[in-house]
Amino acid sequence: MAKKPKEKKKLPLPFLEELKATDTELLSEHLGYEVPSYINENLSHTLRDYQEAAIRFFHYSQNLEGHREKPNHLLFNMATGSGKTDLMAALILYLYQEKAVQNFLFVVNTKGVVSKTIENLTNSKSSKYLFSKNIEIESKRINIERVSRFPSIPSKNTIYIKLDTIQTISSDLFSVKENTMPAQDYSRNRTVILGDEAHHYSASTKKQKDAERSWESAINIILNAHKENLLLEFTATANLEDANTYAKYKDKVAYSYTLEKFIADGFSKNVLRITSRYDEVRKDDDKILNAVLLSQYRKYIGMKYDPEFKPVMMFKSKGIEESKKATKRFIELIQALTVEELDKFIKRQKQSSESENTSLSLAYSYYSEQNLAKILTELKHDFDARNIINVNDSERTGLMEIGNYRMLNTLEDPDNPIRAIFAVAKLTEGWDVLNLYDIVRLSENAKGDKKSTVSEAQLIGRGARYNPFKIDGTSSYIRRFDGEPGENTLLESLHYHTLNESQYLQNLLESLEEMGLPTADDKKSVIVEARVKTSFTRTNIYKTGKLYYNKVEEVPLDYYDSLAKYGVSETPPIYTFSDSVLEAKYDAEVPSDLSLQEVSLGVIEPSIWKKAMQRNSFYKFSNLIKYLPLLESKMDFLGIDWLNAEGKFFYLKVSSDLNLDSFSSSELAMFKLSFIDRYLRDVAATIKANFQKERGTNVFKPELIRDVVKNYRKKISKLDGSMDQIVQAIDYSKSGQEWFVYDNAIVNRLEQSLINRIGEFILKLKEKGYDDTYLIRLDENPIPIIEGEKKANPIKLHQFKEKPGDRVVYGGFQPDFILFVGSSDFTYNFYIEPKGGSDMRMVAEQWKEDLLLSLNDAESEIEFEDEVENVRLLGVKFYTVNDGRNTLEQLSKLINE
Template identity: 30%
Template structure:
């Protein structure tokens, strides 16, 4: 799994799954004490912002407790027992037994789950038969053919860093070069970091960006930290004035333009910088002797109460560092170690560190946004783009940058080649009266009390849920209706499945569905779970009479999906039926877009066929209408579903002005060409668009 794709969360899921399979004892081992401290916090500290289990863990109405243990000799067979160890510590314990320590006897006749994190460190001997250097041992990875051959038969799923980036779940990475002295290089990162913080705050996000200053040696790191603190303490407006006067980079110009536009003087800006980057808000994490307090601080940088802005390090954070609000990495040395035009071990390590820093920092601007995904890939002019980018600051060294880019492409964190393309409104359209004074009517997302909610949203209720028992023989059957004799048993089974989720306590359900009278109505009524259909695949004999355990597994899976959908679609919003006008030219304008070179940026096959279709019937339309304009919606505007406020961006809007009668009459038609494979899953869009004709209300002009 790519860094930042949820590896630790996967471990938590596996622990709960294996508990259900009868396992109670779990050994977590890794090569680094730092990773153990971080994982222990994620697994056991329910006050941590990164705690991954539910506050209450229960199976079949029985509460489960997580215990940290030193060995498995007298463990609790009702609860989850976890032992944390380093690989080195585990080896020492097993071969030099001590009291209350793990021994080989702990593993005899015991069901124990071994969780090996950062597992490439245990593959040193697999790489090849020769003696390995320290650098080679550290750079072993899955791409090595020996490692790949070893694990290929066991590989379940491969989610690479490239896939993570392409799916929008990482920051984008930019490499900035400067020939400035070290403190000036650092100061540029500070200015950028503070500007990013202001953009976050302007858009209602309380997120504190963090900078990592990376040195070659511990002494160099300590010395630069002192230099940095002195430089920030003595910073003057004259210094910032010099930077502004010499600013050639686009990002530096934006910072000073923002200050001027918002009437922030350089003197006031310096007061901010000195406060936010004062000595007590810098943190060194270099030596093995760093205190436990610092280890926790560096792993909770997203916490609102954690005020550290600048981290100074050498190698301590290369693995196991899960900070999401890291937006700048400053390289404080200028060496290269390439051989035969190939990136050396240091450059590869730096690329891997950049990969860790590229973890996405979640936020929502609109209530329907996915907080975990990039939102501004195609909108290069949006000021929020900087909040989805990681900047790597280095000395001006074209050969090194070329080597680093090669390593970043190899790891998949940046595309091979990208290109910017301008999306331009046609001049003949821009010059029309319609473009300059015509109107676009859009609805709004609005809050509501849910007092008028009498059903589960149709987008959730009509989703094609699927479950597989064994084969590909399909039989659609409604599991919530009493279609078999054991109707009472079915109700109890559904209740058991619901009870696995804290969400379905009746008091919580009432918040979402105020008109529910009792839990049984939620289960049986056609407007709630009673209207949900599940397609079950299995042998015909299995489908004739589902076993209770199969039934509850199917229901639990489906209810889990429903819960996730409910949580994602906020219950507080819906789409207004009133459509308000806005000048067309204020919404539809020129845009600059960013594409991977091999990306198809001209639309899907359905979209192309649709445009050809409009072209083919254009003469027929001209017989009825004065003006005909088909406009591509390249993330210019959204519509909001009446039922749940869920947003979507129709691909096209067709404007038509009728010749007769004399009174001006406009048609505004939203169009979304879709492939057949999306017919069921996105059926809600079809129903919403059809409903527009009857249910829309136009704001009076």
Template identity: 30%
Template sequence: MLYDEFNSHKNFSGADVFKNKALEKPEVLKNLNPAFSVREYQKEALGRFYYYCEEYHQKQKPIHLMFNMATGSGKTLIMAANLLYFYQKGYRNFIFFTRLGNIIQKTKANFLDPNSKKYLFADKITLGGQEIKIKEVDNFEGVNNDDINIIFSTTALLHSRFNFARENVLTYEDFDDKKIVLIADEAHNLSAETNNRHTQTEEEDRRNWENTVMRILNANSQKENALLEFTATARLEQEYPEILEKYKDKAIYRYDLKEYRLDGFSKDVRTLQINAPIMERVLSAVIISQYRRKVAEKYKIALKPVVMFKANRVSIPKEGISKEHNPQIVVSSIFKEAFHKLISELGEKHLKQQAVIKDVTLQKAFQFFNEQKITLADLVSEIKSDFAPEKCLTVDEDKDLEQKQILLNSLEDQNNEIRAIFATEKLNEGWDVLNLFDIVRLYDTRSEYKSKKGKERKPGKTTVQEAQLIGRGARYCPFTIGEFTDAYSRKFDNDQENELRILEQLYYHSMHNPDYISELTKVLVKDGIVPERTIKIEIKIKSDFKNSDFWKKGYIFLNSRKENLGKDVFALSDAKAEFDHNAEINIFQLPTREAIEKDLFVAGVGVGVKVKIEIRDYKIVDLGKHIVRTALAKMPAGRFDDLKKIFGNIESISDFISNEKYLGGIKIKVKGTSEQMENLLQVEKLDIAGFVIDKVLEIAGKERKEYYGTKEFKAHLIQKIFENDKVLQLDSESPRAQNMRDFDFTTREWLAQNEIWGTSEEESFLRFIDEAVTKLKKKYQDIALLRNEQFFKIYNFGDGEPFYPDFVLFLTDKKTKQEVMYQIFVEPKGDQFLDAQNTFEQSKESWKQKLLIEIEKNHTVDLKLENKDFRLIGLPFFNEGQVNNALREKFEEVFERQLLS
């Protein structure tokens, strides 16, 4: 497969080879919405695409590629970047198509509506120095060739417009001389000609669609069109040999749900089975949802969790509905009425019934309500308000479809108050939602069937669809808290008892039906949504170590993070914001107002008067202090309070304007006519000043670090930092899920914890220490190694970025008169983090190694004790050296020199 070939290239050329390719297109990245930071795997996808287009020797024409990326992984952002890239290559005309109309509406908002929170582009798109617009068009005749022109269409409508005589028809011949880029979302629907597993009607429809798309792709006589397919459901498995054959030279990147989950970008999916009547199960979900909301409120996190109630019938069957509840048939509209009745009649007695259900999460919820002084009466009132009829949405009814689509696509918005959604199958595909935390399966059926050979039972269509819906709901809902600044990834995998863990979990509620849950789990594991199994481990400090003086009286030294108030900035140069007035890019061009007249019916060039252009130098402050002040006031970061955060030593706005070290020392070259230079208009002066200030503040803002790590390390008692046992929940497929069974933790007294689970690199480090212990004992009286399961963090000196070193090694020297305690930070790091030169110098983890190495020379400690000295050391990354043996040799050399010589 193509992606395997690219994987091999990455293994040979370095882990970041494709990500670096993405960074080589800064103009593309700069024109994406800065609110959506481009993740590492997205850079990987873009870099592979650029490499294929520009360097891959076996590139096919026309270009036809497929990106197999997990639901929720941001495929649409990749599409947006690809639009910009193709524009740079001279393409102006694009067709976006997919099977479902609701995806079309969502994507239009993403591409066209700057007011949408999910808009993917920068406020102003500038490519090659020219501002461009993105326009929806119905065809490509008479379009503006400076714009990005996009036809949005369902696949069926696109097929119809090309193949049936009607108004506004499109023809293949029209596309012969045009370069077109086709972008297919949910592209697995295009594989009809290579997939015969549909009904005859489905197969005919999809074969026709696929044929139309391929004819458009090949319509350009120069083979300059391109087709980019995006799907989470590529079916690139051995059981689909036809699909594998079709995409062997097209599938450029695979980033499936399993990788997405292991990278921490999904919620932790849990099932909750309660053997109770349907409306009691429904109320359990509502209570857990309200618990989640109150936890978020406690920590000042803006979060409105949504519950989805999933029925299996839109309308009443012909045979009618039995008066007695039939768990196999639940009609959405009838359930909606029952739900509103449940909420309107809700009382404290109903909550008391819920409080005695033996479920861990429900018990935590009621314990939380009690601790937060939320009475049952308060809870009843809140639920009645939050789940009132106007805050519930039914998607199966055809009434107000456009308004419903807007609400569905903006569920995360603060002004969207929807808390409950009633649905059957409409949301199984194409629904982007982050704050769905509970899915309640209202019916109780199974769809498992036997394979043709009759030996193996297989999950049925309904279960597969339910698993796909869970995959949509499993997208992580972003939030930051304290020093957890990465909003989009899980934070508490290694802290399962943390109160905030509920904000990282999706609950799938069902009737108590072990056979069904087993069937569903098979699909979830196969799709990568949940691990095959999880390993729960409790990390404790050994009893013997707890009895030692080292535990009772020993210290660990840690630095802290402080806000950067710019106190070390005394000039533009300190903020790396100098303005080079000689640089061509920094010359300001005045409009010359040169005019040319031409007769359209006469050949030749027009007639005009040539004007003489000259360049003069101006000091910004000489334009007029009031001019500079006005230009400054127009800047988003031009207020004194904002300037003070960057330039911490300025005394006033006037000081910033006049002082030679700041704006007062800046010159700029201005290009224009001599007449203009002699009589600069006020508006031109304002434009010149704004041009300079905008550049200075943009650079200074980018260079400014919001925080910094202190160089003073303060003493904390070891027993206080490591006092709480840690419960880990490890994915069985995670590199960390390795227990060193042949490594006896009980007999190695230098290991302070009962066990350690880690990567192969960490295991290799432990064996290294085990071999070094004999030498260490000759020099040190105390030796203790502890695995840092997020017990403590240190902060990067430059930007305050938090870092959790994997290990800390404590040593107490026994040979000197003055007792010396060594505290050594160690971070094992695998080959997957190596750069193109097989070192860590240019890798994304390089800042951590730099920090470790800088600690020894840069730290101070706040504790001075008689006859006791403290020394802090950070070692270079420990690496097994399988790819680059010099890394292992370097670590061993530093270890020997620092600790054994």
């Protein structure tokens, strides 16, 4: 375990704090500012919330009046992989349209990044091009032209971009040559400098040297050539801990988005380590084969969703000669591999300590069931010598130079065949590949000093960028399988394969933690299986018995013509606030002995509604229209036909010693804003939960039990957590427990408690002659034990009765358990749902209990698709801790009746 690094001291950034205050100040002239629509309309990617926030902050910086001089030098400190180049493209459009800037100088410190950015910003035929193919603002076509010198008289409707290295820019300034751009050229018209990887331009500052011909001084010459020139710098590693660098940038940071926040928001892959010891003779061979087979398994999983899914691996060596040897060995190993050798390797790995790695265990369980001759043929094809690349040719000066960068910069493209890359430590800035899934550290005695592991951590950070593979034809730039067990997590995980060298790992973990990049060992989870008991498969109930769920029908879009159709009440709830909550803890529980008074906030001012909507990304019009297809504009949402904001009168409960009359106007405004923030969050959650394209009907379909009750497996985390929520496999294979249909129950403590109590109940039922009584566990996302086997059919219930005053939720859910009770006269399906957690969660999911209970008095309304008789569908209240709602008592009454 790595030692926890010293916590970095949080340094004050006065200008950034001023911009944050502007963003939240209700009396600000910028209240309700939104990123102009022409920006997203003319970019190939839709900006994320934090990128729009960065533009918003930049807008504030350029429009602050009075008390400070408008800054001409700003820094955007944003995480690796967070889309800084997308932000640059957006700022180019903003500055062109809002500030009439036509000249943009993009500068970086390597030719490779320049080459990549030429594709991103100027080559409209490139798959990496960041603008729309045709840029149009206010009905005018805007051209982007790459230049080596800015024109003296710029053409209308044209953006000029000069892209070069800082070395070339400096050389042009400090030496007289033909066809170069001297300092006076930057003085003719306003120029905006876009400085990528800006930490390279502060060498003179950090060393406190008066370097007249340094990169830093070259940039300053250009910046000062025209009174309105502007320098925008972008970096993930600002190094503000250095005193001189901090002094330079403390009043220049315009926006900050940390790697830790980036990952927590779900915009990255999860990072997992596979560490192990290998036989000295075969250690690299074994590591290569493990990585290849894991990568290929990942491809098979991904292609179920996206036929063009292609994972890439990178093999790192300590030197160029070692890397060349590793490339040669890789080719030989794949070419010479036979079916017999592959079979032996898989069996050996399954039996070795490698089986402790969750991902490898999944892979080898898969391969054990496959035709290895077919697998080997595909391996030899995919990892043919033509499909790997070594980027360490000694005559080239860097990883991203001409020749290599085109192949490396388009790895996601379907027609790019590369599956494996061999390199040394050159993969740093400028490489934004998204489908890198495995980084494999080769060669023994690789450097493990702190400098090397910092470089390694930066490489892992770049590899952790999320790959927007498609599901049902739709891409996403945010993780979709968080918290789910099974193979799908491999599509959202980067694996770092390394030897178990303690000093190296300790230094690496410290470097990762200092970056704010959380990682986990791949041995933190185990795969468990639940198999259907043989005794149950022999019964007639298993072979012919049925479970029921209701059919759905399409909801016409014109149905959603008011918020009432989403379950949003016209009358707002009365929220409870305490003094502690006033300090922004709006989800805190109020002490039961707190003396409360009811007060009125009256009607909320339009400016507060607008500000609250601006602070919540759900209320962007481009998002709202997805849920409210009849909505005509964002402001229309606040109007009388929808939210009716002007007609809403708000009450709340506060502690008796809280006097709202004593608040200043700004304090009261902030309190109201926080209140409306909370209300709009609840409204958004209700709309999202209730907007469905399908709704339940009263027609129930049968599903054979044998198609629902199947063998399955699940990944269980061993991470520490609440004991009540930890999932574990509980053995129910003992004699006398035949009523539970699986040998293992994969459950948390609350679910285990329910099973045990119902077990006692079932034994009493059997004494009364209900012999065909079984408890069926319905697990979410069960993964078949045999790869390729059809998953168990879901049993999902939907609301089909709408009573006045009831919350309408069209989304369905699958109860966790069905108690199947058979007698000579009737067959019963009892739907049971255990529920733990906070009161807030119970309230949010109360509709599920209402749905279950609605079955009990709907016998005359329910129709069966198979026209059966003597079938009853019944539901009971949520089962809570210690059976707090007397669920079993209700169950007993229903059966006795």
